[in-house]
Amino acid sequence: MFKKLISMLLVAAVLAAVPYGAAFASPTEGQEQVIYMSIAVPYFDIWRHSDGHWQDTNGDTYPDRPTEGKLQVNSYYLPDESVRNRFKVTRVEAVPLLLNDRDLFERAYQYDKHLGNWDIIRKRYLRYEPDNLTVRAYFDEESLAHGACSLVWRASLSPLRKALDLTNPEVRAMLGLPPMNFAPGVQGWRWYFPAVITWYGVPKQVPDFYAKIDPHSVRAKPGQELTFTATFGLKENYPLSTRAVLKGLHVIGGKEYPVTLVPLDGAPDPKNPIEFQPGQQFKYRVKVHAQNRNSDIVVKINPVDTSNDANWSNNRDEARISVLVDVAVKIWPIKNPYVLSWLSSSLTPGVNVRAYRKDDGDPVPVKLTMNGPVGTKTLTFTLGGKGFKTVQYFFTVTRGGTWKVSAEAWPEPKDLESYPPDNRASTQVTVVKREPPPTGPREPGIHGELGDI
Numbered sequence: 001m002f003k004k005l006i007s008m009l010l011v012a013a014v015l016a017a018v019p020y021g022a023a024f025a026s027p028t029e030g031q032e033q034v035i036y037m038s039i040a041v042p043y044f045d046i047w048r049h050s051d052g053h054w055q056d057t058n059g060d061t062y063p064d065r066p067t068e069g070k071l072q073v074n075s076y077y078l079p080d081e082s083v084r085n086r087f088k089v090t091r092v093e094a095v096p097l098l099l100n101d102r103d104l105f106e107r108a109y110q111y112d113k114h115l116g117n118w119d120i121i122r123k124r125y126l127r128y129e130p131d132n133l134t135v136r137a138y139f140d141e142e143s144l145a146h147g148a149c150s151l152v153w154r155a156s157l158s159p160l161r162k163a164l165d166l167t168n169p170e171v172r173a174m175l176g177l178p179p180m181n182f183a184p185g186v187q188g189w190r191w192y193f194p195a196v197i198t199w200y201g202v203p204k205q206v207p208d209f210y211a212k213i214d215p216h217s218v219r220a221k222p223g224q225e226l227t228f229t230a231t232f233g234l235k236e237n238y239p240l241s242t243r244a245v246l247k248g249l250h251v252i253g254g255k256e257y258p259v260t261l262v263p264l265d266g267a268p269d270p271k272n273p274i275e276f277q278p279g280q281q282f283k284y285r286v287k288v289h290a291q292n293r294n295s296d297i298v299v300k301i302n303p304v305d306t307s308n309d310a311n312w313s314n315n316r317d318e319a320r321i322s323v324l325v326d327v328a329v330k331i332w333p334i335k336n337p338y339v340l341s342w343l344s345s346s347l348t349p350g351v352n353v354r355a356y357r358k359d360d361g362d363p364v365p366v367k368l369t370m371n372g373p374v375g376t377k378t379l380t381f382t383l384g385g386k387g388f389k390t391v392q393y394f395f396t397v398t399r400g401g402t403w404k405v406s407a408e409a410w411p412e413p414k415d416l417e418s419y420p421p422d423n424r425a426s427t428q429v430t431v432v433k434r435e436p437p438p439t440g441p442r443e444p445g446i447h448g449e450l451g452d453i
């Protein structure tokens with residue numbers, strides 16, 4: 001006699017009374033989607049002993065014979081742990097995989113390659129399917145929480161011509177079964193019950209990655225080396241470790257140039273996606289040189305394991321580099337000295353005031369203030385790199401003397417100035433009072449001096 005054969009893995013499955021298609025998802029958990037497809041190929045063997053009786057191979061106490069309708073129950077698990085981590089399973093569907101179902105197979109094969117490609121599956125299993133094969137998935141909330149379901153197959157154990165003959169040495173060799181001498185009258189037959197299991201789910205809690213840069217704003221001279229600290233993290237309310245890609249960019253005039261993120265305190269190499277534990281953050285140093293125009297340092301973090309982030313607004317941060325400018329001012333009399341004729345009662349001397357940019361950076365507002373005998377005058381205008389503006393300051397005098405006029409020019413805001421010593425200047429204007437020439441005795445009624453009032 002041959003030893004008793006248990007042909008199938010039997011798993012006691014409690015069949016929950018959950019109708020096909022029920023979904024365990026709340027509306028806040030996002031769109032249900034196919035999260036995995038698996039290919040299951042259990043088999044059902046029957047054996048006839050040499051005395052003619054059929055063995056109970058599925059352990060249900062009834063003998064299993066050809067042509068009988070059979071019910072088979074197996075448990076299945078969502079095999080991909082990363083899928084289980086990212087999605088909450090909402091339901092499971094199962095359908096038999098038949099010889100003309102190549103499209104269905106190819107879809108499932110994208111996820112589950114463990115049994116081989118279509119040619120292998122078709123040759124090894126699909127040719128040996130029983131008649132009237134159906135399969136249905138059963139699950140409840142608890143089983144889905146473990147990524148598990150039960151599959152119930154029903155089939156008629158026929159026809160024999162589509163079954164593998166387990167007593168045939170060639171068949172045994174193909175199946176990897178040991179050679180065996182069978183007693184006369186012994187029969188053994190195998191059918192396969194191929195099925196495709198489609199797992200549906202919704203994304204689990206969404207991670208919230210964030211990126212920060214410090215400081216947020218610096219003033220610098222063109223060419224000056226600047227150091228920033230970039231911090232990338234995963235908020236601790238996400239329950240799993242998950243990966244993200246880090247990026248640093250120097251944005252100059254709308255063009256993006258990558259910057260190197262130098263790991264600090266043992267932070268991982270940012271060239272590859274980085275795994276973050278909940279609440280974990282890593283710091284990197286960013287070194288750049290200020291350009292001759294304003295620029296921005298942008299840091300970004302993007303999730304890798306999910307397509308979503310709970311709050312995109314904190315996945316990017318930027319620092320502004322405001323380039324210092326060098327404004328200067330010059331002031332000089334239009335004429336020096338002025339001469340006040342004895343024929344004139346007054347004179348309006350003036351000074352030229354020039355505000356100019358010594359650097360060649362982006363345009364900035366410049367405030368020019370002039371102070372002199374007629375008070376303070378203020379002008380604001382924009383000066384581009386190497387630009388200048390010349391204005392005059394006039395005042396009226398009725399006598400000779402020396403007058404002082406001062407000016408100062410500053411970029412706005414004032415602390416954009418890189419070299420303050422030349423932002424103030426002053427000059428003196430001398431007015432010489434010309435006395436009338438000596439012309440002899442004065443005539444009555446004519447005042448010889450038309451000057452001072």
Ligand SMILES: [Ca+2]
Pocket residue numbers: 207208209210309310311312313314315
């Ligand atoms: Ca975020």
Ligand SMILES: [Ca+2]
Pocket residue numbers: 326327328417418419420421422423
């Ligand atoms: Ca200056």
